[in-house]
Amino acid sequence: MNKKRDYSVYLVTDRPLCAGRDLLQIIEEAVAGGATIVQIREKDATAREFYELACAAKDLLDRLGIPLIINDRVDVALAVNADGVHVGQKDLPYAEVRKMVGPHKIVGLSVDSMEQALSVPDLEVVLGEGGFGPDYLGVGPIFPTNTKKDTSEEWGLENLASLRAQTHQRLVGIGGVNLSNARDVIRAGADGIAVVSAICAAESPKKAAEELLAEVMLGRGLE
Ligand code: TZP
Numbered sequence: 274m275n276k277k278r279d280y281s282v283y284l285v286t287d288r289p290l291c292a293g294r295d296l297l298q299i300i301e302e303a304v305a306g307g308a309t310i311v312q313i314r315e316k317d318a319t320a321r322e323f324y325e326l327a328c329a330a331k332d333l334l335d336r337l338g339i340p341l342i343i344n345d346r347v348d349v350a351l352a353v354n355a356d357g358v359h360v361g362q363k364d365l366p367y368a369e370v371r372k373m374v375g376p377h378k379i380v381g382l383s384v385d386s387m388e389q390a391l392s393v394p395d396l397e398v399v400l401g402e403g404g405f406g407p408d409y410l411g412v413g414p415i416f417p418t419n420t421k422k423d424t425s426e427e428w429g430l431e432n433l434a435s436l437r438a439q440t441h442q443r444l445v446g447i448g449g450v451n452l453s454n455a456r457d458v459i460r461a462g463a464d465g466i467a468v469v470s471a472i473c474a475a476e477s478p479k480k481a482a483e484e485l486l487a488e489v490m491l492g493r494g495l496e
Pocket residue numbers: 285413414417418419420421424447448449450467468469470471
């Protein structure tokens with residue numbers, strides 16, 4: 274199935290934040306509420322644990338028609354035939370990842386600073402004709418967050434808006450994004466919001482995703 278690539282409400286998972294609840298259940302509820310894409314992010318899992326969780330998530334998200342992205346691990350993404358992979362500045366370089374997964378998978382790249390965001394390589398040079406850039410840049414943290422400890426300095430809305438004015442890349446804002454500021458992140462120029470705790474730790478992941486999607490629509494000037 275050709276899944277729609279929609280970054281509006283991008284759920285990034287974190288099992289410790291799910292308070293003992295089943296991750297697949299949380300994903301299913303979030304998608305029922307309006308999450309448009311899901312990234313499995315496992316910082317402490319073994320390769321086998323990650324693989325098994327990713328297989329189960331792939332089955333579920335294929336049924337729901339929602340893209341599955343794997344954080345960090347290109348091998349796991351390939352093994353489960355995920356829809357894409359997300360890498361940061363300490364992971365394999367973007368051009369290597371693109372070579373490994375081919376032109377059709379989604380590849381997202383985290384950028385920690387304006388300098389990094391504006392120096393995403395010209396991939397026609399790196400990969401030859403037909404080489405191309407990431408499907409989206411993960412820009413963050415936009416606001417303070419307790420979910421990721423080793424973050425760079427916060428971007429803030431002004432820097433996000435400034436980046437928007439200087440690049441045509443698709444931008445997804447992450448870090449401290451919740452119901453109170455999601456609309457502002459979209460207004461500053463992000464194409465979507467990525468959230469961890471705002472959905473994983475919510476009492477109702479479905480309601481949380483529903484409300485976040487409504488804020489994204491309002492940020493775009495749509496009801
Ligand atoms: N990358 C930058 S900030 C962050 C990641 C994975 C964590 C965001 O978590 P939360 O709970 O949405 O602030």
